Amino acid sequence: MSVPLYVPVLPTRPHAVSAYRALTPDIQRRIAPLWTLPPRPGFLPAPLAQRIRKESxxxxxxxxxxxxxxxxxxxxDIEADVLSDALSPGWWDHRNLWPVTGPGRPAAQQSLALAVARRREDGLGLRVRxxxxxxxxxxxxxxxLLERLPPRYPVDLxxxxxxxxxxRPDAAKEGLRALDALVPLTSWRTVTAMAGGFPDPPSDFREGVPYEAPRSDWETWEEIQHSERSYLSRLIYGDYGIHPATYVAQVPPSRNGGPPWGVLRYTTARSYHLSKVPHGIKYDDTNREAAGSLTRLADFRGPGxxxxxxxxxxxxxxxxxxxNHTVWNRVGNVQHLTFVARSLAG
Known part of the structure; x- marks a missing residue:
């Protein structure tokens, strides 16, 4: 395995997949996404299995x-049973995706991930929330969970x-407490610390008034890096892309649509910038101004x-x-993922 520089948590939604496809090959090689299937409570087994197979x-x-x-x-428990049928161990053969499980998961989900890991013999992710x-x-x-795997099996924390x-000012401290307890448990193949710092738009979010928020997740990462722990050289950075961490846990809408406005997002070294953008050709001037508010930032890096x-x-x-919403999400993630990957590469 080539150790990645960056692990973004991405939803298995079309805009995120499209953003990953749009990355240049050198950026794709530097990142290893943690693709996250959303919850779909109330789905009947057959359509749920179909959605899982389609997105995966x-x-x-x-x-x-x-x-x-x-x-x-x-x-x-119900969704985990469907997952075990939809993505049975044979489905994972010859795919460059590793299964993931973690503490507190339904037994069926844990059993599936462990069965796939034993079948493939090339890796398992343990996600500790x-x-x-x-x-x-x-x-x-x-x-x-570790004791259910063969000795010296490659596991990613x-x-x-x-x-x-x-x-949440104590996030770095709590993260270090967790790492101090977990890192010594086995010879982890990789160790990643992920956090989501992109904010929701503020309640008074208005067109023509850009909103700026600190990159709290990056500040947490830097605090961890300054802790002088012996394992820091092995630690990989992760975040949630351009959406709040709660986004991946949302049930996808049943049909297309959404509000008549969306959000353009831009990442700089220390800040997240949000600009409210209307949808539709009749709002072309306002829409262009929303994009212009980002291109006029002192830290805008230019079309190159x-x-x-x-x-x-x-x-x-x-x-x-x-x-539209799909385009704005794709563009925002392409910019964010590219910038973070290059920042980590030095």
């Missing part, structure tokens, strides 16, 4: 130059801090930086259409 297949097809993980952390304070009882649950905004910046430049100049 789309992700597999997108992986031309890199590898990643595929997870279903929100599956309840830490939305708040560290609980030492989690250590024993991780040990139980995926420590998921969830939402990390300015109102990547496809995300080029789209914003082109939209500002009226060289491309107004876009």
């Amino acid at each position: 297949g789309d992700v597999t097809t997108a992986h031309r130059h890199g590898v990643g993980w595929l997870d279903a952390p929100f599956a309840d 830490l939305p708040g304070a560290w609980n030492d009882s989690t250590t024993s649950e991780v040990i139980d 995926l420590l998921d801090l969830g939402t990390v905004l300015p109102d 930086a990547g496809a995300g910046e080029r789209w914003l430049r082109d939209r500002t100049q009226g060289m491309t259409s107004t876009g």
